[in-house]
Amino acid sequence: xxxxxxxxxxxxxxxxxxxxxxxxxxxxxxxxxxxxxxxxxxxxxxxxxxxxxxxxxxxxxxxxxxxxxxxxxxxxxxxxxxxxxxxxxxxxxxxxxxxxxxxxxxxxxxxxxxxxxxxxxxxxxxxxxxxxxxxxxxxxxxxxxxxxxxxxxxxxxx
Amino acid sequence: xxxxxxxxxxxxxxxxxxxxxxxxxxxxxxxxxxxxxxxxxxxxxxxxxxxxxxxxxxxxxxxxxxxxxxxxxxxxxxxxxxxxxxxxxxxxxxxxxxxxxxxxxxxxxxxxxxxxxxxxxxxxxxxxxxxxxxxxxxxxxxxxxxxxxxxxxxxxxxxxxxxxxxxxxxxxxxxxxxxxxxxxxxxxxxxxxxxxxxxxxxxxxxxxxxxxxxxxxxxxxxxxxxxxxxxxxxxxxxxxxxxxxxxxxxxxxxxxxxxxxxxxxxxxxxxxxxxxxxxxxxxxxxxxxxxxxxxxxxxxxxxxxxxxxxxxxxxxxxxxxxxxxxxxxxxxxxxxxxxxxxxxxxxxxxxxxxxxxxxxxxxxxxxxxxxxxxxxxxxxxxxxxxxxxxxxxxxxxxxxxxxxxxxxxxxxxxxxxx
Ligand code: SF4
Numbered sequence: 001x002x003x004x005x006x007x008x009x010x011x012x013x014x015x016x017x018x019x020x021x022x023x024x025x026x027x028x029x030x031x032x033x034x035x036x037x038x039x040x041x042x043x044x045x046x047x048x049x050x051x052x053x054x055x056x057x058x059x060x061x062x063x064x065x066x067x068x069x070x071x072x073x074x075x076x077x078x079x080x081x082x083x084x085x086x087x088x089x090x091x092x093x094x095x096x097x098x099x100x101x102x103x104x105x106x107x108x109x110x111x112x113x114x115x116x117x118x119x120x121x122x123x124x125x126x127x128x129x130x131x132x133x134x135x136x137x138x139x140x141x142x143x144x145x146x147x148x149x150x151x152x153x154x155x156x157x158x
Numbered sequence: 159x160x161x162x163x164x165x166x167x168x169x170x171x172x173x174x175x176x177x178x179x180x181x182x183x184x185x186x187x188x189x190x191x192x193x194x195x196x197x198x199x200x201x202x203x204x205x206x207x208x209x210x211x212x213x214x215x216x217x218x219x220x221x222x223x224x225x226x227x228x229x230x231x232x233x234x235x236x237x238x239x240x241x242x243x244x245x246x247x248x249x250x251x252x253x254x255x256x257x258x259x260x261x262x263x264x265x266x267x268x269x270x271x272x273x274x275x276x277x278x279x280x281x282x283x284x285x286x287x288x289x290x291x292x293x294x295x296x297x298x299x300x301x302x303x304x305x306x307x308x309x310x311x312x313x314x315x316x317x318x319x320x321x322x323x324x325x326x327x328x329x330x331x332x333x334x335x336x337x338x339x340x341x342x343x344x345x346x347x348x349x350x351x352x353x354x355x356x357x358x359x360x361x362x363x364x365x366x367x368x369x370x371x372x373x374x375x376x377x378x379x380x381x382x383x384x385x386x387x388x389x390x391x392x393x394x395x396x397x398x399x400x401x402x403x404x405x406x407x408x409x410x411x412x413x414x415x416x417x418x419x420x421x422x423x424x425x426x427x428x429x430x431x432x433x434x435x436x437x438x439x440x441x442x443x444x445x446x447x448x449x450x451x452x453x454x455x456x457x458x459x460x461x462x463x464x465x466x467x468x469x470x471x472x473x474x475x476x477x478x479x480x481x482x483x484x485x486x487x488x489x490x491x492x493x494x495x496x497x498x499x500x501x502x503x504x505x506x507x508x509x510x511x512x513x514x515x516x517x518x519x520x521x522x523x524x525x526x527x528x529x530x531x532x533x534x535x536x537x538x539x540x541x542x543x544x545x546x547x548x549x550x551x552x553x554x555x556x557x558x559x560x561x562x563x564x565x566x567x568x569x570x571x572x573x574x575x576x
Contacts, residue, residue, distance in 0.1 A: 054562075060575050066239045067184035094240035094562055095303040095363070096280050103362030115362065117240060 002122050004045060005085070009126065012078045013041045022049060023073040024061030032057050038106075039074060047074065047087060047121040050102055054116040062119055065089045072121060075129070082129040087121040170534040173273070180539055183572070189274055190243045191542065191568045192535045193235075193255050193266060194518040197224055197248025200231055203259040208232050214281040217300040224248050224520050234302075235266075235276040242303055242565030243276070246520060279303055282363055284356040289349045297341045298353040304562045305366040306357055310391050311344045314372025316448025323435060323446045325482045327524030328372055347394035355398045366563035367395060369427075370409035373448070380452060384410060385417045392425035403428050407558050409477070412453055412461040418468045429558035430469045432462055433477040437503035437514070444488045459507065466511035472555035476507065477567075480516030480541050481532045493537045501544045508552040514545055515559060515567040542568035549573050 005013070012018050016037070023033040036058075038050035051059045065072055066089040074085045093099040094117045103115045128134070138145060173192050177185045200208075208215075214233040224246045235243040235257070248254035256267045257276065266273040280303075285296045300307045316322045317329040357364060369391060374384035388408060396404070404426045412432040413421070421427055436442050439455040449458060465474045483489055483496045490496035504514040518538055521530040546569045549556060553576075557563070561571045 063239065063574060067186060091238040092240045095236070096277070100360070100362045107361065 001124065002045070003124060003126055005041065005123060005126060008081065009076065009083050009085075010041055012076050012081065012083065013039070013047070015078065017078075019075075019077040021075040021077075022058060023075070024058055024065060025070060026057065026061055027064065032061055034058055039076075042120070045123070046090065047085065047123060049119040049121060050106060051092075051116045051119060052106070052113055056116075059116055062089050062092070066092065071124070074121070080130075084127040084129050085123045086125040086127075087123045089119055090122045091120040093118040093120070171536055173268070173535065176535050176539055179536075180543070183539055183543055184239070186237050186239050186241055186274070187542070187568055187571050188535070188539055189266070190237060190241050190571065191518060191538045193243050194245050194520070194568075195532055195535060195538060197252060197254035197520070198235075198245050198257050198266075199248060199250050199254045201256055201258045204257045204264055205231070207259060207264070208278065210281070212281060214279040214285070214301060217285070217296045224252070224522055233279045235264075236279065236303060237274060237276060241561055241571055244302070244566045282357060283360045284353060287353075287356050289352045291346070291349055293342065293349055295353040295356060298345055298349050299357060301357075301364075302565055304364055305368055305564060306354065306364050308345065308350055308367065308369045308391065308395070309371060310350070310369060310387060311371040311374070312341075313343055314448075315375045316373055316452075319448060321448035321451060322526075323448070323479075324485070324526035325435075325445065325479050325519060325521070327522045330524035345391070347390050350391055351394035351397050354395050358398055365405060366558070367404065367406045368409065368564070369395075369406065373411045373452075375452060379414060379417065381411045381413055381417065385413060385421060389421060389424055392421075392427055396426040399426060402426055405558070405563065407431055407563070409433065412449075412458045413465075414461065415464050415468070418461075418465050422468050428469075429473040429475070430465050431475045431477060431559070432458065432465070433479075434458055434462075435477070435479050436483045437478060437500045438483060438490075441483050441489060445482055445485065462507065462512045463510040471511035472513065473558060474511065475513045475515060475556070475559060478514060478516040479519045480538060481519030482527065484533050484537075485519075485527050485530055493533055493540075496533075497537070497540055497544060500541065501548065504545055504548050505552075508548050508554060511552075511554070513549055513554040513556055515556065515570050516541060516545065517566050518568070538568065542572055545569040546572040550576060 020036055020039040021033055022036045022039060023031055025031055036049060040048055042048050053059060062072065064070060069088065071086055071088055074087065076083050099118055102118050106113055106115055171179065173188065177188055215230050216233050225248060229247065231247050234245055237243060258265055258267045260272055263275050264278065265275050282301045287295045289295060289298060312328060314322060314328050322329065369388060374381065374387065377383040388410060406427050407429045408421065408427050409431045418430065434442065436445050442455045443450040462474060462476055483500065484493065490499065507514055519532045521527045521532060555576065556570045556573045559567065559570055561574045564570065
């Protein structure tokens with residue numbers, strides 16, 4: 001089931017300065033994580049990833065994901081926040097107007113490069129990876145998960 | 159190969175049963191295969207959203223369609239993984255898939271159930287242009303989503319001797335095409351060059367050029383005139399490129415070494431295919447009498463293997479019309495027997511650097527095999543899987559003829575991850 005992305009996350013996705021990582025898995029389930037600045041959000045709320053290389057490991061893993069219904073993960077890191085989006089590839093445009101629009105745009109921006117496809121990823125879950133927020137969440141939901149010394153009364157005189 | 163040869167065939171299994179039985183084969187590729195096997199029928203609702211200004215309408219093709227008619231219907235379909243379905247409109251009484259409009263989108267529908275959503279092919283910009291000689295450019299080069307097809311001549315000399323391949327309708331179809339659309343039977347190199355120049359103006363539209371035609375037997379050596387004509391056309395195409403070589407495939411008769419060297423050295427061609435059509439000498443002699451009489455099965459094979467020294471491993475292939483090996487009355491008696499024979503021969507070619515791929519046999523009304531039934535979906539899935547596995551085992555690349563640069567072979571769709 002698709003989830004809607006918060007305004008904060010959307011602006012982080014739009015920000016060219018944020019770091020964006022895409023994690024996929026290969027045939028044996030081994031993760032493959034790469035930094036990709038060609039990840040952006042589309043008007044319909046799906047995430048688009050521009051794959052430049054037909055034979056890249058990420059592209060092969062995305063093909064496996066669309067063929068065998070596997071998930072992918074995207075991490076977006078800004079100056080003060082970070083989020084993880086779990087999603088699934090819905091479609092890849094290897095031809096047609098969306099493809100050709102991006103093909104022209106990347107060549108305008110980057111010079112003599114190619115484009116293999118525009119992957120459309122449906123966001124299924126968003127996790128706020130800000131460490132302070134994650135800590136507060138865990139302490140609220142899993143009160144047993146802490147060391148006792150953290151709860152001890154401060155000793156007098158120390 | 160184990161998967162492909164495993165299992166005994168019982169009553170034909172449904173699409174969903176095949177998907178469940180072969181979890182290692184992507185459902186989307188199984189759907190494509192079944193749609194090609196059974197054909198499609200566009201509902202009126204589906205046709206209501208077809209816009210000839212945007213969508214590609216059926217353009218001239220070397221072979222005819224299974225309804226024997228030339229109608230202004232959409233060219234074909236795309237699946238969401240980028241897989242092309244190259245498929246003919248098919249009479250309703252043959253139980254094709256329906257292409258219908260569901261929630262505003264086009265969908266493949268079977269027994270009232272949505273199987274998968276699909277997209278139509280977009281029309282390339284050059285389709286609206288004419289050559290300086292006044293011929294519509296769509297009659298010179300027909301487009302696939304990422305490939306340009308040049309059918310330089312639509313006559314095959316085997317037909318003149320009543321020895322055309324029994325599944326083929328090239329001459330009957332092209333007479334009809336010439337009569338109804340005015341498509342030229344033989345293309346002029348200058349028209350081809352001009353059309354390619356126009357097609358290349360659209361950024362990101364094409365990744366491959368495929369050149370093919372019927373066999374021409376004339377010349378000092380057998381096929382010399384066919385080679386001359388290909389060289390002339392390829393040089394005309396090459397005028398448009400800054401590099402000598404450009405991604406391309408030639409599908410032609412089985413040429414001798416001298417002819418292949420001329421082709422490779424003088425032109426920009428990068429890969430070579432010569433179709434054996436069926437991988438068994440006895441069936442070949444029956445199904446392809448012209449090829450059998452002029453060169454014979456073993457010489458055809460030898461020429462393919464020799465071509466590897468010229469074009470390189472992974473750049474030479476042979477195409478099969480998958481399923482004709484089971485045609486009546488002299489085809490194989492069982493699907494298992496047919497698969498075993500095909501894989502054995504495909505492996506003997508692969509050892510020598512030649513890769514094998516197939517198209518799904520569609521019994522066309524203009525062919526000798528009209529009215530026959532093609533094999534089960536399971537047969538085609540096992541054939542695709544087996545040919546893919548042979549390619550993987552011998553590390554043969556299929557980049558010149560894959561899901562994108564061709565799109566007409568279920569087995570090379572599977573090889574997308576090689
Ligand atoms: S060689 Fe056979 S398949 Fe090819 S055009 Fe001639 S008759 Fe048809």
